[in-house]
Amino acid sequence: MNAAIDEPLAATSTLKWVNRFARLGPDFYTELQPTPLPSPYWVGRSRALARELGLEDSWLESADALEVLTGNRGAAGSRPLASVYSGHQFGVWAGQLGDGRAIMLGDLQTPAGTQEVQLKGAGLTPYSRMGDGRAVLRSSIREFLCSEAMHGLGIPTTRALCVTGSDAPVRREEIETAAVVTRTSPSFIRFGHFEHFSYSNQHAQLKTLADYVIDQFYPACRETSQPYAALLQAVSERTAHLMAAWQAVGFCHGVMNTDNMSILGLTIDYGPFQFLDAFEPGHICNHSDPQGRYAYNKQPNIAYWNLFCLGQALLPLIAEQDEALAALESYKTVFPQALEDRLRAKLGLTDEQPEDRELIESTxxxxxxxxxxxxxxxxxxxxxxxxxxxEPVRDLFFDRESFDVWALHYSERLAHVDQGLRADLMLKNNPKFVLRNHLGEEAIRAAKLKDFSGVNTLLTLLQAPFEEHPGHDSFADFPPDWAASIEISCSS
Known part of the structure; x- marks a missing residue:
């Protein structure tokens, strides 16, 4: 018997496990317990998320919480499972995948609504393939910080409650130590879940899954003549808004496989991500992507490609191909408008004028x-x-003449804008702090020496990235020269 279920069950505050996903039946998952880790310790905790979930501060500080959120002890009422899905990886059908190192404890009813709670790095599952089911400290810190950073930026995302660590060895390119991220989301269902049942001709299960998603998350689709086409359109529009948010803030995901695309339009699975330093449209943040399939400027088109895959997966339910294609068309109109709206806000343009597109392009x-x-x-x-x-802006450009031409154009546009409103709009849409690679790397290096102050400082800044945070200007400064040598890959 797995040692995790030999421990007494713990009571996680007063929250109730409702376990909605488990009701779908065994075709959708395998029930199993996490694999314990020896001598766990706290690395970082998001008390802001804990409050939203209704968790008591005293519990989050407890040894009981440490054991539960590492996977060493069961939580009363939870029903741990790993879900099965498939997907396209780097444009190629990869077949069955699934939660290879993530185990969902269950669904909690919280003040923020029902939330799935997952332990990432919790051990082997039937879907681990050649993996070990573990996550390492460096990648776990990155996911923890970036999940909360994206939330602070107002970008739809899964959340991260905490990271726990252990000195248990994990082999990657070198021997590292293990960690577990506790992450939450209304749902972790991916495009790949639908692909799995469609490609395997399990159309009854495909319908069960689609009905569950509609009833739980897109109830308005049920009122339409073709609810499954309506679902595809709704997901397309949410994904369009997500891509606009990524592009506007300069976020590179790095591995936009269909199994890493959320059916709720959330940012999910933080692996080789990066926020841009120098603006290079073709920047590739993932060193496992030498062809640049997931380069920054390709993300919007890749999202549409992934949505097309989702549309193909839903065809057994939609039946008419033209209806599926029509549902996908909404992405092509929603994305450019959503991106233009975000960029207009970043420029401080409080109204819309015909010349704005030209100004955005020239910028x-x-x-x-x-x-x-x-x-x-x-x-x-x-x-x-x-x-x-x-001068502070002009100093960023070596071609001062081109900047001066642009500044004149921008100034002419600002002549028609209320300056007080403009300043407020811009400060709310242009963050001072983002999780640059070198900041994460510095926090990781310290954490490997059991110094978690860098993790906690970054968390504080990134949860409120638009504020000034006096005394922390160095965290908003230019990256050091060595930052360019940081390599982030799919290995974690």
Whole structure:
């Protein structure tokens, strides 16, 4: 018997496990217990998320919580399982995949609504394939921080409650130590879940899954003449808004396989992600992607490709191909408009004018030709005024003449904008702090020495990235030269 279920069951505060996903039946998952880790310790905790979930502070500080959230002890009422799904990886059908190292404890009823709770790195599952079912400290810290950073930025995402560590060895390119991320989401269902049942001709299970998603998350689709086409359209539109948010903030996901795409339009599975330093449209953040399939500027089209795969998976339910294609068309109109709206806000344009698209395009051409620092440009631009010399922004560009031409164009547009409203709008849409690779790397290096202060400091800054946080300006500065040598791959 797995040692995890030999331990007494723990009571996680007063929250109730409702275990909705488990009701779908055994075709959708395998029930199993997490594999314990020796001598766990806290690495980081998101008390903000804990409060949203209704968890008591005293419990999150307890030894009981440490054991439960590492997978060493069962939680009363939970029903641990690993779900099965399939997917396209780097554009190629990969067949059956599934939760290879994530075990869902169950669904909790919380003040924030029903939330699935997963332990990532909790041990072997039937879907681990050649993997060991574990996660390492470095990748776990990155996922923990970026999940909460994206939430702080207002970008739809899964959340991360905590990271626990253990000195248990895990082999990757070198021997590392183990860690577990506790992450939450209304659902972790992916495009690949639908592909799994469609490709295996399990159409009854496909319908069960689609009905569950509609009833739980897209009830308005049930009122339409073709609810499954309506579901595809709704997912397309949510995904379009997500891509607009990624592109506007300069976020690169790095591995947009169909099994890493959320049916709820959330950012999911933080592996080789990166926030842009210098603005290079073709930047590839994943060193496992030498062809650049998932480069920054390709993400919007890849999202549409993935949605097309989802549409194919739903065809047995939609029946008419034309209806599926029509549902996908919404992405092509929603994404550009959503991106333009976000970029107009970043520029401080409080109304919409015909010339805005040209201004946006010229802004990105200027950034790309000068490889200007993306986040610093936008934050400094918040202080730009038509009457000033613009030096803090101008200093970011080696081609000063081109900048001056652009600044004149921008100033002319700002003449029709209320300056007080503009400044407020820009400061709320251009973060001072993002999780740059070098910041995460510094926190990871310290954490490997059992110093978790860097993790906690970053968490505080990233949960409120638009605030000034006096005394922490170094966290919003240019990356050091060595940052360019950081390699992030699919290995974690």
């Amino acid at each position: 990105f051409k200027l950034l790309a030709s000068n490889k200007a620092d993306y986040s610093i440009f936008w934050r400094r631009l918040c202080r730009f005024t038509p009457q000033s010399g613009h």
